Amino acid sequence: MSLIPAALATATALGVAGAPAGLVLPQRVRGWVVGVLTAGVGVAGGTAGVAALGGSGWSAEVPGLLPLAGTYLAVDALSGLFMAVAGAVVAAVAVYGIGYVTGHGSHGSHGLGSRGAQAVLPLFALSLLLVPAAASVSTFLLLWELMALTSLLLVLAEHRARPAVRQAGVWYAVMTHLGLVLLLAGLMVYAAQAGGETFAALRAGTTGISPTMRGLVFVLTAVAFTSKAGLVPLHAWLPRAHPEAPSVVSALMSAAMVNLGIYGLVRVGSDLLGGGPAWWWLLVMAMGGLSAVYGILQAAMASDLKRLLAYSTSENMGLVVLGVGAAGLFAHVGNEALAGLALAAALLHVVNHAAFKALLFGAAGSVLRATGERNLDLLGGLRARMPFTAGLFAVGALGAVALPPGNGFISEWLLLQSMIHGLEVPGVTTAIVLPLAVAVIALSAGLAAAVFVKALGVGFFAQPRGEQAAAAKESPLLMLVGMGLLAALCAALALVPGLLGEGLDRTVAAAGHTGTRPVAGGGLRVRLEEVSATLSPLWVLAALVVALGAVMGTVGWATRRRQRRTQARLWDCGGGAPTPRMAYTATSFAEPLQRVFDDMLAPEQDVDVTPVRESAYLVERVEFRNRVPDRIEHRLYQPVLDLLAAAGQSARRLAGGSVHTYLGYGFVGLITLLVVLVVGW
Amino acid sequence: MGLLRKIRDTGQVAEPAPPRPEGGVPPQAREFGGSVQVRCVDAGSCNGCEIEIAAAFNPVYDAERYGARLVASPRHADVALVTGPVTRNMAEPLRRTVAAMPEPRLVVAVGDCAINCGEFAGGYGVEGAVSDVVPVDLAVPGCPPRPDEIVAALRRVTGR
Known part of the structure; x- marks a missing residue:
């Protein structure tokens, strides 16, 4: 028996065992047992994913499990990448979650500790791991819906504490099901046209479908998948659901669930449909570019820490989709080498984003737990009170700002490389689109730096601006351990991304771009075979450390002569000492940007x-x-919404409360039906 | 071009430098090396002395040619130029201002009010003379003192 089925079976068994455990166990042990089981789900699923990245594949058919259709499962390198990412995130966040639920003296952690939430959590983790393994339309849709429903229940975990949670839940439920409807329609049309509902049948039957139907399938599924990935314009659920969900759930949703939108886009667009005309990918790139800029601008304006992180997710997914779109465009013009590079960059960014965003949401949850406050304007001074959380947040923020030596830098550098080298591809479209894409990436990277300087500087440094922040205490050990695992992952991705090289090449091949090896990693370095570019993150870090050391040394040497030092109070113009109310807040930090982008933000x-x-x-x-x-x-x-409300209001007139009218409706309906049947047949 | 022409046509308006003033130089002043940064503190003055200080730094008296320069923060200053009787509200800020200056530092009391509360002695809002609040190194009498007297005091500090 090979590794993948064994690991998947273990994950399923643990996940299914976790649900009753969460329901029946007493409060005292519930958090521990469910946390350990969920972490087991993550480890097992991640193992399966890593095995698939290592080159082994597996597929199975269980005819009796689902009525009529049967269950089809298959794991290739593309599924493997997303399973590995989800597994790692689930395992680390589950450890974090044990501390979150069982620790004492916290603000609002009991919502997640309830029986219902603890029963659903392992199932959600399991669905995150199994969605990429689905290999038929019905299996995929079933697991997709399981993921949507379990995440919805988890978003609602704290509904007793805040009324805003319910509103967020309604938004999320409606939007995710709109996405499901589109997905259902798209995949059903596809299955009907291809003459089979397994992915193998779809792949084989795709050549016989007319271009119009292929386009229809692509647009329907792409809109559904980008809605799950939180892309503009179907992003409205994201900045609502993420802040209101418990932080454990936000971390899972933002670092693992939104990735599956990308998975779906790549799986259906590149693998099953086998690529398509340029307009598909230009549409996708337009959505990605718009999300990247719009998401980061809204993040720059946000004062709510978790809302800021949610909009940053929208931005990062936008960048990923930009890369996926560019890959499709390059493949369309026949340049498989660049297509492979762009797709590899996009997928690497998925991995990087998962690592740093789970860490950032974990740190935000740690702050929220200690202070009960998400508003950056009322935080501050946490570096002295929660030093570990502040340090871990800083590691995550370094990854998010796309500057060396952070991990986000590597993937954005690869993305820029693919776009810039794409200019060699002849054609008017690429000549117009790619420079715009480069500008979008550069602008969003610059704004991301401002966003995370704001989040870290205003949130953690200076003096506390609220009583809650002043009374903050460091979080329990297990939460720090969970975040520490994610920080180690960030560091590994930042320093030795070359280790992922082989796996990425296999993933890109599984997504349909065969015959290209975009990223040749030798552990310590990333070498791009096709465009002859090299990056050694370790050397970059070494250079940075040496430069920093040289500057510090010079300054220290220059100031050494003045031995005599006196402690003096801060010069406050002779008035009273500065109060926290005079400090720079998140709103004031964002004000200049708000002026610059006045026309866009309104x-x-x-x-x-x-x-x-x-x-x-x-x-x-x-x-x-x-x-x-x-x-x-x-x-x-x-x-x-106004139109729907107006329609509802006008429909109320039909139901006036008179029984005679209702009987009349029934009579008219019956006559109409009979007339239609007589005339029609 | 108009500006350059104006400069050429105006020429030098500063009065010729008077002879170096008599009187001892405060011992700390030697460390300044002929360059003195000055911070003005209005501790409750009627603004008469402020007008004369402004005049001392105008092109006619031009105290800057002797090495004295006005600065905007006590952190940058060597000399505090204090005017007026020290009012209750300004006593603590004056102490903090002098404490905020790097050493060596000098305090110059400008005007009769700064020296002995002058016209305002005994007022309900008056804490006392400048020397009651911070140690004073040099005094410029007058109500108000003439600009050339202020310049002479600053020249004793700069030594030029």
Whole structure:
């Protein structure tokens, strides 16, 4: 028996055992048992994924498990990559979750510790691992829906504590099911046209489908998958559900679940449909580019720490989709080498994003648990009170800003390499699109630096600006261990990404770009075979350390002569000592950016001046409000919601409460049906 | 071009340098090496002395040619130029300002009010003279002192 089925069977057994354990066990041991079982699910699933990345494949057919259709499972390198990522994230977050649920003296951790949430958590983890292993339309849709429903239940875990959770839950439920409807329609059309519902049959039957139907299938599935990945314009659930979910769930959703949208896009678009005309990929690139810029701009404006991270997820997924689209475009013009490189860059960014975003959400959860506060304007001063959390957040932020020596830098560098070398491809489309794509990547990377300087600097440094932040205590050990595992993963990805080289090459081949080996890794270095470029992250780090040491040494040497030092109080213009209210807040940090991007963000500001009652010339109170609404959501969703509400209002007139009218409806309906049957047949 | 022409046409308006003032140089002043950064502190003045200080640094008296320069923070300053009787509200800020200056430092009391509370002695808001609050190294009497007297005091500090 090979490794993959054994690992998958173990993961399934642990996940299924976790559900009753969460339901029946008493509070005292529940968190521990469920946490250990969930971590086991992650380790087993991750092992299967790594084995598949190592080159082994597996497929199976269980006819009796699902009525009518049967269950088909298959694991190749493409599934393996996403399973490995999900497995690693699940394992680390499960360890974190034990500390989150069992630790004492916390703000609002009991929501996740309840029976229902603990029963659902292992199932959600299991579904994250099994979705990439599905190999038929019905199996895929079943697992996809299991993932959507379990995540919805987990988002709602803290609904007793805050009414906003329910609203977020409704948004998430509606949007994820809209996505499911599109996916169902797209895959059903595909299966009907291809004459079979297993992935093998779809792959074989795709050549016989007309280009129009192929285009229809691609657009329907791409919109559904990008909605799951949190891309503009179907992102509205993401900044709502992520902040309101418990942080363990946010980490799983943002680091593992949204990836599966990318998986679906690559699986259906590149592998099953086998690529397509340029307009498919230009559409995908447009969505990706828009999400990257819009997501990071909204993140720059956000004061809510978890909302900021959610929008950053939207940005990173946008970059990934930009790479996937570029890969499709290169494959369309026949340049498989560049297509492989772009896809490898995009997939590496998925891995990197999963590592740092799980870590960042973990640290945000640690802050939220200690202070009960997500608003950056009221945080601050946490570096002294929660030194480990602050350090781990800094590691994650370094990954997210796409600067060396962070792990995000490697994948964005690869993405830029593929785009810049893509200019050699002849054609008007590439000449227009690729420079724009390079600009989008550069702009979002620059803004990401501002976003994470804000999150780290305003959230953790300076003095506490609220009572909750002033009373913060460091989180329990297990939460720190879970985050530490993720930080180690970030460091490994940043320093020796070459170890992933072989696996990435196999993944790219499994996605349909055969005959190319884009990333040749020798452990310590990343060499791009096709475009002759090399990067050695370890040398970059060494150079940075040497440069930093040289600067510090020079400064130290220059100031050494002045031996006499005195401690003096801060110069405060002779007035009182500066209070925390004078400190730089997240809102004030974002204000210059808000001015620069005024046209795009359209912030709403109003000033209310209330005069005293006796005289209009004496002011009693001035109120200033500044809000940056999600403009796309405002323009796109509000008209639809208004229309639905208006339709509902007008339909109320039909149900006036009169029994005679209702009987009349029945009578008219029956007559109409009979007339239709008589005339029609 | 208009600016250059204006400079050429105006020429030098500064008065010729008077002879070096009499009187001892404070011992700390030797370390300044002829370059002195000056921070003004209004501890409760009627602003008469401020007008004269401003005049001392205008092109006619031009205290900067002797090495004295006005700065905006006590962290940059060698000399504090204190005017007016010290009011209750300004006593603590004055102490902190002098404490914020790097050593060696000098305090110059400008005007009669700074020396002995002058017209405002005994006022309910007055804490005392400058020397009651911080040690004073040099005094410039007058109500207000003439700009050339202020310049002379600064020249004793710069030694030029």
